[in-house]
Amino acid sequence: MSTQGEARGRDPVLVTGAAGFIGHATAHRLLERGEQVIGLDIVNDYYDPALKEARLATFAGIDGFSFHRMDVADAPALAALVREAGVRRVVHLAAQAGVRYSLSNPFAYEHSNLAGHLAVLEACRHVPGFRHLVYASSSSVYGDRPLAGGGFSEEDPAVAPVSLYAATKRACELMSHSYAHLYGFAQTGLRFFTVYGPWGRPDMAYFGFTRKILAGEPIEVYGEGRMARDFTYIDDIVEGILGALDHPPGEPAHRVLNIGDSRPVGLLDMIAALEAALGREAQKIMRPMQPGDVTATYADVSRLEALCGYHPKVMIEEGLRRFAHWYRGHYAAPAMALEG
Template sequence: MTAPVLVTGAAGFIGHATAHRLLDRGERVIGVDIVNDYYDVALKEARLATFADRDGFDFHRIDIADADAVAALVRDHRIRRVVHLAAQAGVRYSLENPFAYERSNLAGHLSVMEACRHAPGFAHLVYASSSSVYGDRPMGGAGFSEDEAATDPVSLYAATKRACELMSQSYARLYGFPQTGLRFFTVYGPWGRPDMAYFGFTQKIMRGEPIEVYGEGRMARDFTYIDDIVDGIVGALDHPPAPGGHRVLNIGDSHSVGLMEMIETLEHAIGREAVKVMRPMQPGDVTATYADISRLNALTGYKPKVMLAEGLARFADWYHDFYRINARG
């Protein structure tokens, strides 16, 4: 029997969706999450509850920074493939609680790599990086490329993600196991994170409360629907580099959308206009993101399918159902 896939961050937005996709195709999945209170624990528990009737899913509530616990899990279940998505997320929160990023992102990543390097026949570690590693560079005609130096992070979160890439590069060379880092651009959709702008905007618009629009609305993001992101994750998992190889790949939509356009699209999906309060740029934020996804496409055939209007409409419907709010009222 094929060994299960370890998915860290299984109670999180992307980890939850990835675990379900792997189960859908007949994989066994070991899910790991500490289920911290960075955002609504009830939402995380609700995500976990969706696995209750899924055969082949086994959940462990552990801290990925606990190196002994992670090593024991990998050893006991004979793990050979890992999708490492657990991390302390959020640019702004890194200004308030920096040591959470040291533990979850740096010590956690090291724990996972150490467990992988001691696993006999280990096949592939896919881990989450971030588009934030590119810093606040000017938008040009082309998308952000993996060839860029990524040496000027503007937040601690971004710095930890770039550090994880360098740690993985060194471990791949030292210990010979294949690794792929995925630089996620802005991911959205049902079961998403409440700290993300589109989620918070939806909450406030439905309650009739004003929304705060940072950067005076002049920011832009490469919004990528969750199902498309999972396509890329699973595709990357199935195409490991050669032994000792390490690579980083962008994973996004390759279409940058202005913040005001996103808000207008969300208003249409909800059926209600937002009251907007313009605010200056927040520390740690970047002006724009835009993914060049040509390498992931060449490797896996990755091609996003869900446009923003459809994706936000799906999110609004999910939000209405999940929170029992009359979104069209």
């Protein structure tokens, strides 16, 4: 790993979606190791903008960080920023997230995910000596299918998305593949498996469950509780992002890698861990699967492990304890003893 002084002397890293959950954590980790970071985010109202502003406030006074309130799909403005700032490494995390939201707001995904990704590709390909673009894909590209014995592998087909969100993420992978073929610059797509932790997204199930459990309200458990997710703690995800960033591909210039915990957890088991973290039992209302949801996710992370030694460390029980502690502090929830 570079020393802080050496890192400061290198080109800055552009992090799109810096006000978002993963972008915020990634930018902080880059700063901690001495990088200069340029953050970019439009700070829209898909979920509470106050949370995004609070994330941005954590960068106040930190040397080496600058922020641009900008739409990633504004191709001319993005290209000018990349060119003028001397950016040669990009971590592209800005996107319209969420499966269910895509059912009612499809054009938000066309704009942020497709036009936004194309704008990033165009900005990068015109930079002499560009080093590496790492961008966010999703485990949803695998579609809804039974768990494989060793988890979902990058070699598995990704041709049957069951949501528009998944379709746009797969489209981004194909766009990157074509740009790598045409222009030869290094790119890595990371297929994220359910990320959770402090400063997380309010539209995620564990976050909404926490609010309702603490308020004494019932929670709706979709899929009758039979779903499973490869819940991955935010710190583990960030280490994988930086590991990938530091090891750009050679030939071929584009690759996709899974990034997850590789230990899928049943939805009811996750709720039990959350109940323990909060010290309260949830009132559960069982519901059928919702359109666009998949039954289970399970990451085979052997490629990322071989590349950079990636090895998730935080188990779901500990991760949810940390989240519960942050949630109470951030939202001034009633103080209750945390178990463990």
